[in-house]
Amino acid sequence: MMFQRFLLKSYYWIFxxxxxxxxxxxxxxxxxxxxxxxxxxxxxxxxxxxxxxFTKGIGEGFYVFFYFTSRQIPKQKIKLIKELTNIYGIHFxxxxxxxxxxxxxxxxxxMDSQTSLKDRIFSISSSKxxxxxxxxxxxxxxxxxxxxxxxDIIFSTNISSYFNQDLSNNLIAYVITDKNVYVPDLFxxxxxxxxxxxxxxxxxxxxxxxxxxxxxTNYKDLTLIKAKLDSFQI
Amino acid sequence: xxxxxxxxxxxxxxIGTNLxxxxxxxxxxxxxxxxxxxxxxYVEIYVNEEKTYLSKENRFLNLNDFLVAFGFDKxxxxxxxxxxxxxxxTDLIIFSTYYSDNVLKKMFLLIQSNLRKVNIPTILINSxxxxxxxxxxxxxxxNDFLVKDSIYLYSEFKKKEHKFQTFGRYxxxxxxxxxxxxxxxxx
Numbered sequence: 059m060m061f062q063r064f065l066l067k068s069y070y071w072i073f074x075x076x077x078x079x080x081x082x083x084x085x086x087x088x089x090x091x092x093x094x095x096x097x098x099x100x101x102x103x104x105x106x107x108x109x110x111x112f113t114k115g116i117g118e119g120f121y122v123f124f125y126f127t128s129r130q131i132p133k134q135k136i137k138l139i140k141e142l143t144n145i146y147g148i149h150f151x152x153x154x155x156x157x158x159x160x161x162x163x164x165x166x167x168x169m170d171s172q173t174s175l176k177d178r179i180f181s182i183s184s185s186k187x188x189x190x191x192x193x194x195x196x197x198x199x200x201x202x203x204x205x206x207x208x209x210d211i212i213f214s215t216n217i218s219s220y221f222n223q224d225l226s227n228n229l230i231a232y233v234i235t236d237k238n239v240y241v242p243d244l245f246x247x248x249x250x251x252x253x254x255x256x257x258x259x260x261x262x263x264x265x266x267x268x269x270x271x272x273x274x275t276n277y278k279d280l281t282l283i284k285a286k287l288d289s290f291q292i
Numbered sequence: 293x294x295x296x297x298x299x300x301x302x303x304x305x306x307i308g309t310n311l312x313x314x315x316x317x318x319x320x321x322x323x324x325x326x327x328x329x330x331x332x333x334y335v336e337i338y339v340n341e342e343k344t345y346l347s348k349e350n351r352f353l354n355l356n357d358f359l360v361a362f363g364f365d366k367x368x369x370x371x372x373x374x375x376x377x378x379x380x381x382t383d384l385i386i387f388s389t390y391y392s393d394n395v396l397k398k399m400f401l402l403i404q405s406n407l408r409k410v411n412i413p414t415i416l417i418n419s420x421x422x423x424x425x426x427x428x429x430x431x432x433x434x435n436d437f438l439v440k441d442s443i444y445l446y447s448e449f450k451k452k453e454h455k456f457q458t459f460g461r462y463x464x465x466x467x468x469x470x471x472x473x474x475x476x477x478x479x
Contacts, residue, residue: 227405
């Protein structure tokens with residue numbers, strides 16, 4: 059415990075200057091419009107480059123940051139990154155080996171395939187976001203649960219482009235993986251999404267209007283599903 | 293189960309049809325066990341000159357242990373509909389839609405995506421400008437559909453093998469969410 063405190067303090071001592079100068083540049087930064095959700099992809103977990111990408115991202119109106127690695131991240135490092143994201147007040151999503159981490163508001167949410175679907179959701183400006191692990195993407199029951207939860211954006215760790223595209227069509231939602239963004243076939247891809255190497259901009263306006271106008275909940279269908287599922291378990 | 297879809301005049305060529313469906317306003321009664329007229333929001337069903345309606349509230353037609361479900365315009369986008377058919381072991385889905393041609397192309401991609409999850413044979417009857425076209429859709433990854441531009445479709449469908457699907461532990465998550473769908477907030 060003592061060691062950890064000391065570690066944090068020493069890191070703070072080293073990076074104090076960078077943090078303060080970056081916060082100085084962020085004074086009065088512009089905000090992005092309501093319909094567009096931006097996701098900034100950081101390429102490195104190195105402290106100095108994180109500060110740099112946070113500064114650059116927030117300056118352009120991003121408040122969701124994303125990092126992908128296939129390796130495991132040591133606990134010490136997670137704690138340090140958590141402290142850093144707190145300073146900036148952003149959402150930081152990390153895909154690591156067999157688990158997903160989400161940092162926001164003094165907390166670090168740890169998710170693996172045992173976490174129930176209910177506990178994975180979070181929302182940013184009225185769009186709901188959730189996470190899926192490889193084996194869940196093609197499961198009809200999972201898709202149905204997400205449909206009931208009215209999800210707009212899914213972070214998926216599955217690598218199959220067929221499954222991800224199908225999921226995107228089923229739910230009329232955007233599916234984001236580490237390499238690609240899947241848009242429902244209903245939309246023109248370059249109309250609603252803009253992707254460069256380190257940033258993704260999603261337009262949620264069309265998605266919401268399609269969902270509000272064309273998706274209707276038929277209570278009769280839901281009652282039938284519920285009755286059938288209840289009969290499965292005796 | 294032998295199904296005929298199209299202009300009822302052509303139905304006379306076939307013997308032993310179980311279900312005749314058409315979009316035109318007149319029908320030959322007693323040519324099949326069940327005769328139906330497709331409409332935008334409902335299907336008129338005649339069984340031995342007795343008339344009933346199938347609609348969104350009441351979609352299923354059970355014919356000799358063969359379960360047919362009817363879907364309409366907005367059901368295509370709705371995964372609820374497909375999942376309901378999956379758990380109810382539906383053997384055939386029939387869509388009656390009124391889309392324009394370029395919207396329909398996109399709709400095919402959506403239907404295929406949904407069908408790959410549930411694997412049920414599907415027929416779509418799209419009516420625009422008084423011309424009905426019949427499409428038989430196969431769920432595969434080649435993005436092609438068996439498109440019938442002819443005036444009628446006659447085919448024999450076999451009942452699917454009853455497969456019991458467990459969905460793993462995610463069924464508990466689903467039951468949890470389904471519990472709350474009718475809860476209304478009052479202030």
